[in-house]
Amino acid sequence: MNFDLTSLQPLLVLSCLALILGGAAAVRPRVAEGISWGLAAVSALMAVVIGLTPLGTRASVPWIPDWSVEWSLHITGLSRLFGLVVCGMGTFVFAYASRYLRDYERRGECIGLLAAFMVSMLGVVLAADLVTLFVAWELTSVTSFLLIGIERERESARRAAVQAFVVTGAGALAMLAGFVMIYQVAGTWRLDQIPDLSSHPSTPWIVGLVALGAMAKSAQVPFQFWLPSAMEAPTPVSAYLHSATMVKAGVFLLLTLGPILGKSLAWTPILATVGCLTALAGAHLAWQADDLKRILAGTTVSSLGLMVALVGLSKQLATGAVLVFLLGHCLYKGALFMVAGNFTFISGEKKASRLSGLGRAYPLLWASALVAELGLAGFGPVLAFVGKEVAFKAAPLSMLIALAVASPMLVACAWRLAFAPFLGPTPTGARPLPLAMLLPPVLLGAMSLAGGFAPTAIQSWLIDPVVGPGLKRFSVIPELDAALLATLLALGVGIWLALKTRPTNAVTLAERAYGSVVAWLRQTGESVRATTQDKPVRKRVLTVILVATTVLAIGFLADPSMVWPDLQLPTVPVLLVATLIFGGAVATVFAPTRISGIVSLGVTGLGLALLFLLMGAPDLAMTQLTVEIVTVVIFVLVFHHLPRIGYHATRSIRMRDAVAALVLAGFLTLALLSVTGRPDLARSAEFYAANSMPLALGKNVVNTIIVDFRAMDTLGEITVLAAAALGVTSLFGKSLAHKEEA
Amino acid sequence: MIPSLVLRTWAKLLVPLTFLFSLWILYRGHNSPGGGFAGGILAATGVALYGLAYSVAEARKLLPAQPLALIGAGLGFSVLSGFVAYFYNRTFLTGIWNADLKIGTPLLFDIGVYLLVFGVLMQFALTFERRIGEEGE
Structure with a gap:
């Protein structure tokens, strides 16, 4: 090995x-x-x-x-x-x-x-x-x-x-x-x-x-709506997948491909626009929500928008800002989700507006929440603030305006989560908080602070290898410039927003659009089904036959060069077996009862198995035989309780069906002959026959093809089989469940 | 179910025989006619016959696991047998052989096919049989 x-x-x-x-x-x-x-x-x-x-x-x-x-x-x-x-x-x-x-x-x-x-x-x-x-x-x-x-x-x-x-x-x-x-x-x-x-x-x-x-x-934007809905998952899942890691995969992809595509003319317009819109839409989403986790989801959307917009700038400083902000975001948003989970654990409440008075009983929780909210508000000695300051410096004016509109709404969310849940008299019936649930947000908050005070260490270890050397050292002490002014302004407006407004829980336009697209797809699917499938079985089968015939006909029209194989006269045994198959088929068509029809069909199957045997394919013969047996057993099971066959169709309808069946059969025969005649396929047959033993160490060529040479095909086929079994289970199992309920 | 004494007696005899026979078919497949697909179908016929003769509940007792579990195990077996090649620095599903034992990953793959085909047919047959059994009552 x-x-x-x-x-x-x-x-x-x-x-x-x-x-x-x-x-x-x-x-x-x-x-x-x-x-x-x-x-x-x-x-x-x-x-x-x-x-x-x-x-x-x-x-x-x-x-x-x-x-x-x-x-x-x-x-x-x-x-x-x-x-x-x-x-x-x-x-x-x-x-x-x-x-x-x-x-x-x-x-x-x-x-x-x-x-x-x-x-x-x-x-x-x-x-x-x-x-x-x-x-x-x-x-x-x-x-x-x-x-x-x-x-x-x-x-x-x-x-x-x-x-x-x-x-x-x-x-x-x-x-x-x-x-x-x-x-x-x-x-x-x-x-x-x-x-x-x-x-x-x-x-x-x-x-x-x-x-x-x-x-x-x-x-x-316009896909932002799935993230708030994803808050259906348990809190650790939301904290991990839907704030810290998976949703950042898009940012990761853009960062990875930035060096390859970043200087393209399409890059900056698309990403900067989309990112800014998302920053706004997410902040609005968060500000409108009252459900704890939906607030956090909205703020996550907003932060992701900021990151995408910055990646779109394709500048060294902007990329550095993305990375610092991304680290800071993980720390504070992870902590916030855990705090939200703890709120629900303590009081059973999921709405922010119904929480109050938890500060006295859970001081450490409050402390960790406060540190995390500094990150959300984008102000204070935390890593996210460092990242945001750099981002503001890297951003052009138009982007700065978008961010200046989004930030107050985020500040408002931070304010609402930082004070109202903790102030006031302690509610009755609150559960004690286990250490294992308290420590993770506290530690994340501590790391957020530590990162805020030592951004240069992070910069030289993690950021420089990505963006290259030469970037200004980051610092938690903000410079007195437009970026700081924007931050302070956002802080003031945000607190005013938090005090003056109430969440409305509005459904976003994008979510409604998704709903109508899904509804339209359902409707279209239903109408397609109704026109092709919602008919007597006879017509359904006819649809299948016609489609198959059309596909084959197109194939022959596209490539009319038919290669005829060297046909030989059949031997007497083959002729006898062929007669048997033909007789079975005719008997099936004219069978008076279902059982006799199934048995006649079995005769054609057995005849086919015999034919395989005569042609020197014992594998196929054996498989065909067992398949025939199982098919008959399953047919018997299914048809056991159905009513007797009645020939309701008129003579002309039966003639039409016969013609359709014969045309398809004709095309299939032609296709088969054409495939057998192709010399390149004959070569592959020779290859398998010659290499079965040396390459796959097996004498049975059919088997070595199935399990070795073309094992990938077999894997696909058995996967289809498994899916079919699941389909049968859900179709029939469902009605069973209904029966049990009744 | 069909309450026939002849069928029931034969079913009891045939089930272990078909099982053994199907395993033999599976094993010999590499060099002679047979293989996982045919073996799996054969194993299924035995159990389906037993289910017809007695009842679905009785037939289920013959199975080593739930049919859906057999399907999952079969698919898993086949996929995992494909990953073995990576340990020998070959690509997915390349056959790896032990020359002395004459055992290789294609046989493992075929065992997966056997389990899956057996499970799929059992799932079909038992679902239909159960439905009919209940409707008949």
């Missing part, structure tokens, strides 16, 4: 360990609390390993060598920073979740999925090529879908999960198209080998497609 992944091996081993622990939690929910602590330790260890691995470490294994597709990971400055965020936040989230989810019915599943998400997200940020990045990206979407919809019996949870998945999935498809275009232009998937494509004529398309993916993932 030899690993090619030598230097990233510890990280891979730890990732496997995290997956195993997650699986164990899913299988044994009773020990999920302990496992969650174990996962906290593992992710902390992973963060240390990422911090210690030298930059430039790369590892890969081939996947599809013919297209130079491989699985590859690397550690660059950017992936180290994001990797630390993923694993570092993972540590806090797992520690918090261990206690928060203790009494939760689906704790095992939730913690298992969180572990799976962590590993997928790590795959996104460590990916060294576009294909690995895309696969990991989709895996985060899938785990996010499962986590949002974890309470699947609630309709709102299901809708939110589907919404998030549809939006991010559609964006990812656009992104994939962009990736393929990059490959076509650059000739490589490897991130470190793609040259600067900014001046290539097709780059605007690439920028547009990739930006769509990033916008969907990072909840940018």
Whole structure:
């Protein structure tokens, strides 16, 4: 055995360990609390390993060598920073979740999925090529879908999960198209080998497609509505996926591709506009909301907008600002989500306006909340403030105006969460807060402060490797300039807003638009079904036959050059078997009862098996035989209770059906003959026959094709089979469930 | 179900025989006619026959696990057998053989196919049988 992944091996081993622990939690929910602590330790260890691995470490294994597709990971400055965020936040989230989810019915599943998400997200940020990045990206979407919809019996949870998945999935498809275009232009998937494509004529398309993916993932306008809905998930999930890590994947993607596409003419207009609009829309969303987590989701959207706008500037200072702000945002937003979860844990309340008087009983909680809200308000000695100040310096005037409008609304949210819930007389019936739920937000707040006081250390360790040297040292002491003036103004207006306005819980335009698109799709689907499927079985089958015939006819029209194979006269046994098959088919058509029809059909099947045997294909014969038997058994089961066959159709309708069937059969025969006649296909048959033993070590050519040469096809086929079984289960199982209820 | 003494007696005899036979078909598939697909179908026929003769509940007792679990296990087995190649620095699903034991990952893959086909057919047959059984009551 030899690993090619030598230097990233510890990280891979730890990732496997995290997956195993997650699986164990899913299988044994009773020990999920302990496992969650174990996962906290593992992710902390992973963060240390990422911090210690030298930059430039790369590892890969081939996947599809013919297209130079491989699985590859690397550690660059950017992936180290994001990797630390993923694993570092993972540590806090797992520690918090261990206690928060203790009494939760689906704790095992939730913690298992969180572990799976962590590993997928790590795959996104460590990916060294576009294909690995895309696969990991989709895996985060899938785990996010499962986590949002974890309470699947609630309709709102299901809708939110589907919404998030549809939006991010559609964006990812656009992104994939962009990736393929990059490959076509650059000739490589490897991130470190793609040259600067900014001046290539097709780059605007690439920028547009990739930006769509990033916008969907990072909840940018007009896709911002999925993030507040995603708050259906348990709080640790929201804190981890929907504020700290997954929603930042879009920003990560843009940062990764910035050096390749950033100088394109399309880059700055698209991203800066979208980012500023999102900053405004998110702040408005947060200001209008009363639900604790929806407020936080809105502010997250706003912060993501700021980050995207800054990446869009494609300037060194702006990129530095994004990275500092991103770190600061993780710290304070993670803490805020945990504080919100603690509010709900203590009092059972989810609305901000109904909380009061918690300050006296939970002073440490208040302290951590205050520190976190400094970050949200964008003022004070915290890391997020440092980032925001740099951002204001990097931003042009138009962007500054947008931010100046958005900031007061964020300040208003911070003000509402900082004081009203804590002031006043202590309410009765409040539960004590366990240490495991108090410490994570306190520690995050402490880190936020520490980062605020020592931004230069962070800058030289984490930021400089990404943006390069030469950036001014960051400082927590603001300079007296327009940026500070804007901040102070926002602070004043924001506090005034918080005191003067009440949340209205308005439904956003984008969310309504999504709703009507979904409704339209349903309606269209229903009308298509009604015109093609909602008919007697006879007509449904006719639809299928006509479609199949049309497809084949188009094929023959497109390429009329028919190659006839060398046909030989059939031998006597073959003729006899053919007669048997023909007789079976005729008997099926004229069968008086269903059972006799099924048996006659079985005769054609048996005849086919015999034919295979005569042609020297015992494998096919055997499989055909067993399939025939099973088919007859299942047919008998299904038809057992149906009424007797009645020939309701008139003579002309039966003639029409016969003609349609014969035309399709004719086309199929032609297609088969044409395929058999093609010389290149005959060559592949020779290849398999010659190489079955030397390459696949098997004498049975059919089997070596199925399980070795073309195993990928087989994998696809058995996946389809599994999906069909699930379909049958949901179709028939559902009516069963109804019966049990009745 | 069909309350026939002949069918029931034969079903009892045939189920273990078809199981053994299906395993043999699976194993010999590499060099002679057979394989996971045919083996899985064969195993399913035995259980389906038993279900017809007795009842769905009785047939379910014959299964080592729920059909859906068998399907998941089969798919998982096949996919995992593909990952083995990565440890030998080959790409996904490349056959890896142990020359001495004459055992390789294609056989593991085929076991996955066997489990999945068996599970899918069981799921079909048992779902329909259960429905009919309930409607008949």
